[in-house]
Amino acid sequence: MTRDASRDVSQLSPLFRAPGTGPTLDVLGVTHSYKAMASDTGQQFSIWESIVPPGRGAPPHTHTREDEAFYVLSGELLVDIEGATDPLRLGAGAFLFAPRHRRHGYRNVGADTAHLLVLAMPGAGLDRMFSAFDELGKRSGQTPAIRTVATIAQQYGVVIHSSAG
Numbered sequence: 001m002t003r004d005a006s007r008d009v010s011q012l013s014p015l016f017r018a019p020g021t022g023p024t025l026d027v028l029g030v031t032h033s034y035k036a037m038a039s040d041t042g043q044q045f046s047i048w049e050s051i052v053p054p055g056r057g058a059p060p061h062t063h064t065r066e067d068e069a070f071y072v073l074s075g076e077l078l079v080d081i082e083g084a085t086d087p088l089r090l091g092a093g094a095f096l097f098a099p100r101h102r103r104h105g106y107r108n109v110g111a112d113t114a115h116l117l118v119l120a121m122p123g124a125g126l127d128r129m130f131s132a133f134d135e136l137g138k139r140s141g142q143t144p145a146i147r148t149v150a151t152i153a154q155q156y157g158v159v160i161h162s163s164a165g
Contacts, residue, residue, distance in 0.1 A: 015040050025134040028143055029056045038124035046123030052077070052114040057107035059146065064157040066120045068098045070106075075114025079106040103161060129156040 015036055023034045031051040038046045052075065060080060070079075072094045079088045079096060082103040089109075090096060098104045108114040120126045132152050136144045144152075150160035 012040075012042050025130050026137050027130045027133050028058070028137075028149065029053065030058070032118075032130055034127075037127050038120075038122060039127070041123075043122050043124050045119055045121045046127050047117065047119045049073070050114075050116040050118050052106075052108040052116065054108050054111055054113065058105050059149070060103055060105035060161040061153065062103045062159045062161070063098075063100045063126075064159070065100060065125050066123060066157075067100050068104075068121075069119040070096045070098065071117040071119075073115040073117055075108060075112055075116075076110035077106045077114055077116070078109045079104065105161075125156040126158075129153060129158060 017035055020033075023037065025032045025034075030053075032048040033051065034046065034048045036045070036047050038044070057077065062082075070090070072090045072092055074092050077090045079090055080103075081088065081096070081098055088096065090106075129152060132155075133144065133149065136148065136152070146160065153160050
């Protein structure tokens with residue numbers, strides 16, 4: 001018997017999602033189309049397609065609880081990640097692992113919408129944080145101010161860095 005029932009994946013049912021189905025969230029102007037949320041995977045991971053319009057992305061931030069992996073399906077991103085001497089330009093087929101405690105952020109620098117497959121391990125905190133961003137945006141009718149985003153993120157172990165640092 002496991003000490004943590006949420007990690008006992010032997011009781012999980014298989015999960016299938018057809019293309020274009022699954023929960024979606026608006027995360028600061030980027031659509032997350034979930035293939036699996038942490039609640040579907042025994043809290044092990046979340047995986048979603050990020051649909052990133054030109055000029056959009058994620059501000060520089062650091063996770064203290066999750067690792068992330070990015071696979072670019074289409075489009076072009078400029079990624080700033082702690083440890084790289086210069087920003088990385090990722091196109092279709094590129095992969096990046098961003099371990100926790102490493103500052104990173106990205107922006108779609110192309111003319112077309114970018115599509116990424118993003119895996120977060122374990123993911124439950126990010127699912128809840130992204131849901132909070134989505135709810136706030138729906139209530140206010142606009143993208144939340146970065147200060148508000150940072151306050152919400154902090155509750156989930158994510159530090160949003162100012163553009164100056």
